[in-house]
Amino acid sequence: MRAYRAKVVEPIHLPDRDERVANIEAAGYNVFNLDSEDVFIDLLTDSGTGTMSDAQWAAMMRGDEAYAGSDSFKRLQESVSDVMGFDKIVPAHQGRGAENVLYGVTVSEGDYVPNNTHFDTTRAHVVNNGGKPVDCPVDVAPDDPFQGNLDPDKVRELADEVGAENIPAVLVTITNNSMAGQPVSVANIREAREVADELDALLVIDACRFAENAYFVQQREAEFEGEERGRHRPRGTFLRRRHRHEREEGRARQHRRVRFGVRDDDLFEHAKQRGILYEGFTTYGGLAGRDLEAMAVGLREAVTQPYIESRVEQVAELGDLLLEADVPIYSPTGGHAVYVDAEEFLPEIPREQYPGQVLVGELYREGGVRAVELGEFAFPGEDRPQLVRLCLPRRTYFREHLEHIAETFEAVGEKRDQLSGLEIVWEPPMEELRHFSAELEPVE
Template structure:
């Protein structure tokens, strides 16, 4: 049962099929180029797209917009310290701003950065600073409860190969977005802490979905059975030297982010870089209102009623898709359902982007916007061809989920008629091409 009720509603509109056909063609078969008003159900991302609570809206009214020494910043500091265990924070306008602040300090030309699996902007920031991102996911069985884990032995092998002195940071992303939103165990974070100490690397946790990860730990890791999500959240983050946070995920706000740092020297470097790129260190590119929304949202995110309804809604969508014979990555993660595009569209070869074809057809058929996480988003990498259906927090209801499943069924009925896509324009930085590249059907 949902742990909330609606206080404000927004009308949404499903354009007719001819409009949708024209829209997707004009967008270059890239749904990032669609206008929001032309989308019926938007599953592009859960980043900043959720519904804030009445408590968050109330807190925004007291936003202190002072350039320096804002009371709103102090309340965010207190919230981060209480919920996440970090006293020193550098605010940023969103998660990728926080990545720029931290990785711009940590990573230099010729460095290597292992991660359980890099997501797009993390990978791009490492590359932009002259580093080499290296994915080190654990090899898992289908029934493994923590399929997002890091493989510490792969990190040790990398250190032996390139030299530990060339690995300034070890990153673990919780939950593991690129691996179908799968969770990471607390024991795995302890193991990551151990190997980071062995190679003298800064241990960073990408904590964007730390509360969702904590819920999975509560449900699946025997040591934490009966523990509160709030207590688990502090435990899992306690092993990190630094965290990168997008407030648009598990701080339940529409904008914002921050870096949390324990080491005083690293904190000072990050703070100065934050001033250069984001704004003064007590606002970081955000209004006081935004700081207030994050401060409240962090506390709400670790409450049992909220997090249980959040994760279970994702599972609900997964069940509806399974009932419709849609191949999904199972078990479902905490923020999204991932569809196996190559299985759904077996006639489309990998080099013709089966995931992107499916994304376009979901819009064409039902006005549903999803995102491809395969060859188009991660070119040249040996990854499964996935389509992510990302549920905004506290936004959609059962009827919307049923429409999504029905849309898949309709696309499936004409899958043999579909052709692949080819890129006709892309930006210079390949790691970010999926945000703006344009495609057209293969002749």
Template sequence: MRAYKAKSVERIELPDREARERHLHEAGYNVFNLDAEAVFVDLLTDSGTGAMSDEQWAAIHRGDESYAGSESFQNLEAAIEDVMGFSRIVPAHQGRGAENVLYGALVSEGEYVPNNTHFDTTRAHIVNAGGEPVDCPIESDPGDPFQGNLDTEAVRELANEVGAERIPAVVVTITNNSLAGQPVSIANLREARAVADELDARLVIDACRFAENAYFVAQREAEFDGESVASIAREQLSMADAIVMSGKKDGLANVGGFVGVRENDDEFYEQARQRGILFEGFSTYGGMAGRDLEAMAVGLREAVERPYIESRVEQVAELGTLLQEVSVPIRTPTGGHAVYVDAGEFLPSIPREEFPGQALVCALYEEGGVRAVELGELAFPGEDRAQLVRLCLPRRTYFRDHLEHVAETFATVADRREELPGYEIVDEPAMAELRHFSAELRPLD
């Protein structure tokens, strides 16, 4: 049952088939380059794309636009301390701005940063700072409750190989976006805390989807049966020395982010604060308007309310069920923000070097105006990982008939899957870690 009702609506229109084919060609077969008005159901990302609540819209009118000492910043500080347990923050305009602040202050040339699985911008910021991102996911079986966990033994092996002094931080992303949005257990976070202490490294939690992760813990980790999502959220983040957050996810806002640093880490906080001033703006706005600060302050509190988070996760599961009913291979159990389709299994005749995930993404748009995103060879070149397509649900935005349209589009694509071509890149940026955002492709004959 949805825990909200519509108070304002936006008209959307499905372009005809000829128009969709033209739009895709003009976009260089990269759906990032499509105009939003050409998309019918947009599942590209859940980052800043959701609908805000009436309380958030009301808070926007209270925005204090002072350059320094804004009351709106104080309200955000209070919300972050109450909900997440961090009293010292460096605001940023969005998550990747916060990553720039954090990893630019944390990582030096020749250092290594293990993570349960790095996402694209995280990986790029570490590389940009001169570091080497290293993925350390656990081996898991379908149906395991916490497939997003960090392999702490792999972190220890990395330390033995390169030297503990070259590992400034251990990072855990909750939920594990690159690994099908799977959650991380608090038991695993405790293990991560222990290995970080062994290495004299900071433990960083990427908290973009901390509320969704806390909900899964409440459902799946016996120790926390009956606990509130809000109390679990604070417990999981209590393990961290620092957090990095995109408020465009579980902040339920359309823009904004921040870095949180513990009270006992004065020198590092000051490094991060000065870097924030340089790249984002003064310490009490960080690239956000006062109204944006207010919207996020309200959104963080709403994110840990059970009716909201339960309906959020259940809608993702609902889409997963509809896809399974038309025999689409998905990663199970479904995660908190997206359904991940195994494009390699769905399109077995297209080899990974011809980007089966991108082939599926293009076919979904051509057939039904559905925009998804490839998380396979195009997004993560040269890595030994599954060829996934992510269907990311914006928060409080779509309804059952939209999900049914997505499932029907997949069924239509499946009927002609043998006709689908692979793709090749015709133009790409110099930084391979970011190529899927702007590369242009063409279908192979």
């Protein structure tokens, strides 16, 4: 059951089929190029797209828009300290802004950066600063409760190959977005801490979905099962315990949240100066005071039990509806999205013709649903499953929307033998970012 009720509504419109066909063709078969008004159900991302609470809207009214020394920044800083245990933060307008700050002061030409799995902009920022991103996911079994873990032995093997001095940081993304949103265990984060110490490297936690990860830890990891569930669970207490003795950064780009928390004093000073250069002064970071206020409230809301249970359960609900419609999904579902195996759903489309992107285009054409491909199109040359992510914005959609998504998949499935692959006709110079703007056309 949803732990909220609607107080404000926005009308949405499903364009007729001829319009949708024309729209996707005009967009070069890339849904990033679609206008929002032409999308009926938008599952492109949960980054900054969720529905804010009445408490967040109320807090925005007291936003302090001072350039320096903003009271709103102080309230955000208090929320970060209470929930995550970081006393030093560098605000940024978006996650990639934080990545620019972080990797600009840590990564140099010739460096290697291991991660459980890099996502698109993370990978691009490492490359942009002269580094090489290296994915080190754990080899998982179907019954593994933490399929998003980092493999510390793969990190050690990388260090033996390229030299520990060329690894400035070890990254752990929670939850692991590129690996179907699967969670990372606390035990694995400790292992990451150990290997980072061995290499004299920085431990970076990309905490973009920290609350969802904490929820899965609470449910699945024996050390934390059965802990008291209070108003701020899961898990301000758990998060502080995890971070207490660690030297690390955490990046969060969701929920209107803080962007960059840091413990190392020297790194903090370098990050502040780069943040001023690219994001704005240290007490606003490219954000209005009203946004800082909404972030401060949202951070506390994210770790309340009803909120996070409702979110994770809605993702599972969509997964169940798709399974009933015989759609092959990655199981178990994660905390923010359902991932569909496009190669299994469209077996006649070869990988080099982007079956995931074909499916994304057909979801829009058949039902006005916008999703995102996370396969060969988004990550060229990477040996990974050809997934389509259905990312649910927070507190935004209801059961009837989920049913429409499942019905749209059924409609695509009925015509799958009539579909052809796609080929790229234009792409930007940096291939790590090509899925944001590249254009395609059907293969003859």
